[in-house]
Amino acid sequence: MARHVYACPLRWADMDAYGHVNNVVFLRYLEEARIDFLFRPDKDFQQGSVVARHEIDYKRQLVHRHAPVAIELWVTRIRAASFTLAYEVKDEDVVYVRASTVIVPFDFEAQRPRRITAEEKEFLQEYRDDSDPEALAA
Template identity: 75%
Template structure:
């Protein structure tokens, strides 16, 4: 199982009046990491996997500690926890080497915008997603007492 790593820059405008990254901004961070994962790493040269579009059906976010503006980017680790016939669940940790700021998940539905309806996940997409699949609950502690640790990471 591999995990996708996305280096996300922090912007001055991401902060709120309390001096930390606003909770709504984290949704944009997750979107950036998910799009980088699904579109940039889509399988096959010239593949049309994930190119037809997708919609978000659900977000679930646990805010664990405040993140303040700095010049160094934050790492967003992304992996897949579920692949269904017409949906998938992407899990994330927004983190540094020594701490996790946010744990989240998103249910994504591939969508055919020409027909105006959801579509099934193709065999090629499923094969790609399975490379990044980890059924473990990202909120459950591992043997070392840490939560959601990576077994293998793919940096881009």
């Protein structure tokens, strides 16, 4: 099982009045990691997808710094017309956030959800790990 790792830069605008990354900003961090994972030149969801659900478990405050934070991403569930991604926003020894997102492949031309293609399923299977009891199951 592989995990996709995204080095997410922290920005001054991400901070709240207390000097740590605002909780709402983590949704954008997850989006950046998800886009980096799904939309690559060699593998992507060309037909599009939409988010059906997010679940976030905040573990520790992340204080702004110049170094990026790592976001590890993997697949926990694959269904006919949806899949679930799990994330950890972390440094080597500290987890700041655990989260999950349910993604629905979407046909924007027809304006309706669609089934996962065989190629997409094969790609997702490379990152599948449903054994982690700490991962949030959406």
